[in-house]
Amino acid sequence: MADVKHQLEALRPEIENILRISGSPGLSLGLLTAAAVAKLVHQGVLHWDVPIREYLPIFRLRQDELGVKATLKDLLSQRTGIAPANSLLAIQNNEPLIKESETAAIATYINTAKPYGQFIYSQWNYTLIDDVVKEVTGASICDYIQQNIFRPLDMTRSSFGSLQQLDADVAHTHCTHDDGTPSQKPDAQSGMMIAGVGAAAGARCSMRDYMIFLQAILRAYKHQLTEGVDATPDSIFPLMRDVFMPQVGFGPPKRSGIEYVAYCMGLYRTKLPGMLSLASPNFYYTLGKKRLPLYGKSLAGTDVFHQSGTALGHLGALFIVPSTESAVVTFTNSQPLMDPADFVAQLALSTLLGPPPGVDFVKMAKLARTITLENYKVLEKVVAKGKTDVPPTKPLAAYQGDFYNAIHNFVLSVSVAGEGLHVRLQQGKTNFDLLPYDGDTFYWKVDREEEMCKKGMFGFMYKDWHIFRFEINANGEVEKLLWRHDPYVASPEAFTKTPNVQSYARL
16 A cells, blocks of 8 residues: 555656546536435434435325335435436437426336336436425535535535536546547536436536545544444534445345345445446446456455446546545546446556456457447347338328327427438437338437437447337327337337427426
8 A cells, every 4th residue: 555655646746637627427426415415314304214205295196116115215225116217317418308397207207117125226316316305405406515515625626517617627528439539529518417417427526526525435434433423523424324334235135135245325335356347338238247357356355335427428437445445536538439437447446455456457448349339230230120111101291290208298309301200309409310110110220420429329229229119099190109218118108299289388
């Protein structure tokens, strides 16, 4: 450890320059929000185990187990079972799709992807936290964090606002083209933060600010764990033992494996040796469990808390080791062909804890890059295989119109575009160009360059993401548009055509 400190001291000028740079969304990675909620719980304003329906009247409309039982602790530990439904928040060039006033309504009717009590990561847990905090305190979770965490810690380079509101030394959003070259993309708008996403990974920060935050968190956690208390003198972070306590394992209910790998509140916890890439695209998009090595075979029993940040155009990795009061953080400001932040952070962690890594991360990175490009080729073939020569059963003009979700606050607007159709989401810029696929079914082409670098999209690697199917009623009229925008839900969502006289009632 002393040698590492000496090496870092020699690099102080370069490090100081890096520490000043702001811009990457992802300061919170869930941990910041958990710390903020813990403060409110400690003050008696909120309670860990009170069902959120008691705070949020609209959520009482939900009568399933999630709607009846879900608590703040469930939301923060991602064990509500609510579907990710990322496409309802933002999918292209960081354009927010949901108004602040509509997030609770959407979360009230979204399907579950797993039974209540099982782990599945969903941003809607965080929008619900934001809605609860606003309902009880009158301020958003972002405003609360700004006033009660950023200011007391003098985190002057941290903000939930747009980049234009910050000064120089900013890392702007980029994508990585298929040939490895970068190009700049639109930065996340402040509307994304307003829509509750800031509670998950919306804060922008400098590395200096992030380190200030982590040092304060680690000091409070160590003191409270050692002394068996809920608060630390001169610390703004109470209830850290609760935040760092494993809440849910990833196996079936009776064999959850929570003692080995678990999700706490805003953080994964892995007892070494174990997998540290669980939250990274390296795990769920490319390399998977079979290719990624276990970390820390010689460090058996050591707890590592970790998380990955995957904002559009930005990636980040966080590893916290309470036993050594140390942490490793990496940020990138691009949407690359693999997740370099994950591997760089693991390399740095190996330097910190020893011994040297037993895997060639450069080789693994090259493999992940190859798999990313190959996955798009495979998906393109899978989508193309389902295409037939059966033409649309109606003139293209018959498919035009506004198609709304069940609660009439999300609209897909369809118009004719050449020999196909054009779909716009929420009357904004987010759109798809559709071509005939099979009768009343249309599709948009698989093209990583188009998706990632022109439209700034995540790469959802499943066929139905590209398929839009129209339903014809008994009168021969186009009535519904079906789109399976969430891979974790088996059935597509139905959007119903609404006459113009009723349109935009809630937009």
